[in-house]
Amino acid sequence: MTPLVEVRNLKQYFPVKTGLFKTEYLKAVDDVSFYINEGETLGLVGESGCGKTTVGRTLLHLYEPTAGKILYQGTEVNEKNIHSMRQKMQMVFQDPYSSLDPRMTVEDIIGEPLDVHHLCSSKGERREKILHLMELVGLNAEHATRYAHEFSGGQRQRIGIARALAVNPKFIVCDEPVSALDVSIQAQVINMFEELQEKLGVAYLFIAHDLLVVHHISDRIAVMYLGKIVETGTADDVNYNSIHPYTCSLMSAVPIPDPDYTRSRKRIILQGDVPSPLHMPSGCPFRTRCNHACEKCAQEMPPLTDRGNGHMVACWVK
Amino acid sequence: MEDKHLLSVQDLHTSFFTDAGEVHAVNGVSFNLDPGEILGIVGESGSGKSVTAYSIMQILEATGKITGGKILFKGHDLTRWNAAKLDKFRGKNVSIIFQDPMTSLNPVFTIGNQLIEAITLHTSRKGEQARKRAAELLTLVGINEPERRLKQYPHELSGGMRQRVMIAMALACEPDILIADEPTTALDVTIQAQILELIQSLQKKMGMAVILVTHDLGVIAEMCDNIIVMYGGRICERGTAREIFYNPKHEYTKGLIRSIPNVNNMKEKLVPIAGTPINILNLPKGCAFCARCDNCMKICLTEVPEELSINKDHKASCWMNVKEAFEEQGGAK
Numbered sequence: 001m002t003p004l005v006e007v008r009n010l011k012q013y014f015p016v017k018t019g020l021f022k023t024e025y026l027k028a029v030d031d032v033s034f035y036i037n038e039g040e041t042l043g044l045v046g047e048s049g050c051g052k053t054t055v056g057r058t059l060l061h062l063y064e065p066t067a068g069k070i071l072y073q074g075t076e077v078n079e080k081n082i083h084s085m086r087q088k089m090q091m092v093f094q095d096p097y098s099s100l101d102p103r104m105t106v107e108d109i110i111g112e113p114l115d116v117h118h119l120c121s122s123k124g125e126r127r128e129k130i131l132h133l134m135e136l137v138g139l140n141a142e143h144a145t146r147y148a149h150e151f152s153g154g155q156r157q158r159i160g161i162a163r164a165l166a167v168n169p170k171f172i173v174c175d176e177p178v179s180a181l182d183v184s185i186q187a188q189v190i191n192m193f194e195e196l197q198e199k200l201g202v203a204y205l206f207i208a209h210d211l212l213v214v215h216h217i218s219d220r221i222a223v224m225y226l227g228k229i230v231e232t233g234t235a236d237d238v239n240y241n242s243i244h245p246y247t248c249s250l251m252s253a254v255p256i257p258d259p260d261y262t263r264s265r266k267r268i269i270l271q272g273d274v275p276s277p278l279h280m281p282s283g284c285p286f287r288t289r290c291n292h293a294c295e296k297c298a299q300e301m302p303p304l305t306d307r308g309n310g311h312m313v314a315c316w317v318k
Numbered sequence: 319m320e321d322k323h324l325l326s327v328q329d330l331h332t333s334f335f336t337d338a339g340e341v342h343a344v345n346g347v348s349f350n351l352d353p354g355e356i357l358g359i360v361g362e363s364g365s366g367k368s369v370t371a372y373s374i375m376q377i378l379e380a381t382g383k384i385t386g387g388k389i390l391f392k393g394h395d396l397t398r399w400n401a402a403k404l405d406k407f408r409g410k411n412v413s414i415i416f417q418d419p420m421t422s423l424n425p426v427f428t429i430g431n432q433l434i435e436a437i438t439l440h441t442s443r444k445g446e447q448a449r450k451r452a453a454e455l456l457t458l459v460g461i462n463e464p465e466r467r468l469k470q471y472p473h474e475l476s477g478g479m480r481q482r483v484m485i486a487m488a489l490a491c492e493p494d495i496l497i498a499d500e501p502t503t504a505l506d507v508t509i510q511a512q513i514l515e516l517i518q519s520l521q522k523k524m525g526m527a528v529i530l531v532t533h534d535l536g537v538i539a540e541m542c543d544n545i546i547v548m549y550g551g552r553i554c555e556r557g558t559a560r561e562i563f564y565n566p567k568h569e570y571t572k573g574l575i576r577s578i579p580n581v582n583n584m585k586e587k588l589v590p591i592a593g594t595p596i597n598i599l600n601l602p603k604g605c606a607f608c609a610r611c612d613n614c615m616k617i618c619l620t621e622v623p624e625e626l627s628i629n630k631d632h633k634a635s636c637w638m639n640v641k642e643a644f645e646e647q648g649g650a651k
Binding site for chain 1: 538560583
């Protein structure tokens with residue numbers, strides 16, 4: 001079976017001027033491969049600066065990839081076909097405050113993708129589609145003529161999702177869609193993502209730093225560190241049977257809202273900070289903070305190897 | 319009686335006077351803090367948790383004013399103090415660390431300038447002595463090469479490092495109380511773990527009391543002895559960490575705990591709290607949570623619930639508990 005979306009050896013380097021005539025390359029995403037099946041959710045986690053947002057944006061060609069391939073149902077996504085591909089792949093952004101045009105009504109925001117892709121033959125049809133989309137994400141019909149600033153964060157995120165759904169995509173990149181929302185609202189939006197997936201069969205690339213949220217929503221999870229995927233597998237495998245030392249410390253660092261559990265577990269506190277992506281350590285990027293690092297880690301980047309059940313880990317030691 | 323508490327907040331009311339009218343951010347908050355205690359204040363945006371903390375420090379914005387209540391520090395009401403007395407109090411007795419370590423340090427002065435300023439202002443140390451103390455403090459918060467760091471500017475440090483500098487500054491005069499307002503919200507998980515551990519170990523070493531203000535129930539569960547849950551400027555529930563998490567007695571707390579992903583509900587659907595966050599410009603007459611509560615009763619709409627003791631470690635302000643207690647009594651008779 002061909003996966004819905006496949007990424008092969010994706011690289012995304014950004015030029016950074018470090019001197020008058022000197023340009024260095026920041027390797028935001030370095031040789032990343034993964035796949036997403038139809039109707040599935042892949043969670044992408046990692047700390048700030050690890051390249052997870054860049055992966056999401058490059059997938060939709062918001063950045064031109066430096067190298068590597070993005071395949072949608074086996075067809076390569078490139079500059080020429082990206083316009084039509086965006087009917088199948090869409091994105092929901094992190095900040096529901098800045099990602100909606102303040103001068104457009106809700107109806108126009110949701111209707112814009114319909115216009116861009118010429119999906120409606122008449123005004124009546126357009127209106128009908130918009131109202132249907134609004135109903136789908138739990139907005140009332142009378143909200144259609146209002147402006148984005150009249151809504152709360154959770155409702156704005158619903159507008160953003162309705163806009164992404166307008167072209168009836170098969171795949172949505174969700175870039176931190178709940179992290180700007182209040183705790184009591186997050187569950188509403190997470191549930192909506194899950195319900196929409198059941199109803200419409202869309203697949204998600206769910207990018208977030210909140211590991212509990214990602215674990216809850218994802219079928220599989222990929223963990224990134226400094227532009228590389230270090231571990232990937234089913235959500236339960238990555239959470240409960242983590243192998244890579246970085247994943248282990250990440251999981252043990254998550255504050256769990258359960259006093260007895262969280263105080264009884266053993267925590268692995270990492271020393272130091274994430275190295276600058278401009279001056280990446282040789283070999284395994286995590287070795288400078290790793291308790292298990294050996295000589296080989298400094299020489300060569302470990303490849304992802306299968307540890308059973310599709311649980312891939314890139315580590316020489318573990 | 320009151321003197322035995324390090325800090326005692328009594329019926330605190332704080333309002334902001336804006337163009338849109340008076341905003342009642344804190345409406346009758348009372349709590350006590352004892353030496354060596356870690357108290358967590360949890361709530362979502364607009365719950366009044368930060369304003370409560372700022373009221374204690376008296377660092378409200380110009381439009382904000384404490385309109386009622388007392389804040390007793392070792393028995394003295396500091397709402398009556400003048401600016402000079404407050405200047406001595408801040409830093410020496412109570413310090414605060416803010417959410418965003420990127421903006422709370424001055425970008426045009428070195429770390430050393432800023433740390434030494436705090437030390438010379440609040441202690442008798444001057445010159446070389448103050449500098450030595452600054453380096454000591456940086457070592458205390460786990461920054462290596464302190465002498466070099468003192469010469470650096472904030473932009474040269476990472477987020478976690480900057481938050482460590484903020485903590486060092488707050489600890490400069492060994493305060494009795496450290497207020498941490500969302501100290502780790504802007505940081506990554508692994509850095510958050512470092513900072514939380516640092517606060518915990520420093521608290522043990524120096525025996526100070528900590529007020530931890532946050533929206534993250536995970537952080538609260540990990541750090542705090544006692545917890546206050548706030549909603550709409552009022553305290554809806556207070557108790558020990560175990561009581562709040564395992565035996566919540568306010569509909570808001572119950573809903574909050576149900577709605578967040580946890581280790582044991584990964585395969586289940588989350589139960590969200592309905593509705594939208596409260597608009598504090600337009601507070602309801604009764605319980606602040608009534609508009610979003612599934613078990614809302616008539617009385618909830620019109621009257622603010624009284625605080626009822628559930629047991630010696632636990633109090634909640636919800637009419638449901640009053641109703642249950644009444645029914646139990648009725649059943650017994």
